[in-house]
Amino acid sequence: MTLDWLLLPLQLPFMQQAMMIAVLAALPMGMLSPFLVLKGWSLMGDAISHAVLPGIVIAYIVGAPLALGAFAAGMVCALSVGYLKENSRIKEDTVMGIVFSGMFATGFVLYIAITTEVHLDHILFGDMLGASWRDIVQSATIAAVVAGLVGAARRDLMAHAFDAQHARAIGLPVRLLHYGLLALLSLAIVGALTAVGIILAIAMLIAPGAIAFLVTRHFERMLAVSAAIAVASSLAGVYLSFFIDSAPAPTIVLLMTLQFIAAFAWSQWRARWIQESAQPSP
Secondary structure (H helix, E strand, C coil), X not given: CHHHHHHHHHHCHHHHHHHHHHHHHXXXXXXXXXXXXXXXXXXXXXXXXXXXXHHHHHHHHHCCCHHHHHHHHXXXXXXXXXXHHHCCCCCHHHHHHHHHHHHHHHHHHHHHHCCCCCCHHHHHHCCHHHCCHHHHHHHHHHHHHHHHHHHHXXXXXXXXXXXXXXXXXXXXXXXXXXHHHHHHHHHHHHHHHHHHHHHHHHHHHHHHHHHHHHHCCCHHHHHHHHHHHHHHHHHXXXXXXXXXXXXXXXHHHHHXXXXXXXXXXXXXXXXXXXXXXXXXXX
């Protein structure tokens, strides 16, 4: 009886679909996360995830695919930040704050101004339990594209993330890598909209890489650990949410937060142990 109860979420079609789209959203996020952590692009992920809102609303108004509108808005945000940074004395974090808040506010104004059947709560927080097969196919396509491109260009992206000046000196196309990474970031956010929504996408973009950064010192391992943490947390979060009667997306983020705390505590203990071991015996 207890085993049947524990296996119940795995037998329900809507839970199966929720787990599938959670994994498909988490995989590209987990693969991009180490690059964002190393480059200090946490705010850029936040900016793009919020900036997609006006694109979604405009796409709905003109009858275009919502994913296309979201991706276009994400790229407008990224390009605007780059242009303003290069042509003004304002620092990048300030520019990002202005651009993403302005675009997010524009999306709210547009949403309120029109009559729509699109539920804003689902856009903001996701609707994992209501995911359709069309949503799953879309997320699977995006996951395949992002994972394939990151896997193929991971060494060049790693060099760009660690030191853009060195990457330029050895002949890498730094500008292409910069905007290519932003395009992949926008795509990954579009793929995660149904699963976790705009608000919580930033947690899935940053937490896996931050955790992996604390527990490993080799980039290839960091990439694998980050992706594994994102996928495992998503599966566990959806499964656990069924029993605690919680929304899946916040549960996933909560699990990632607990893992970060544990990884931080472990890294502090390990650093202290290494320091004490290196001291000569009296």
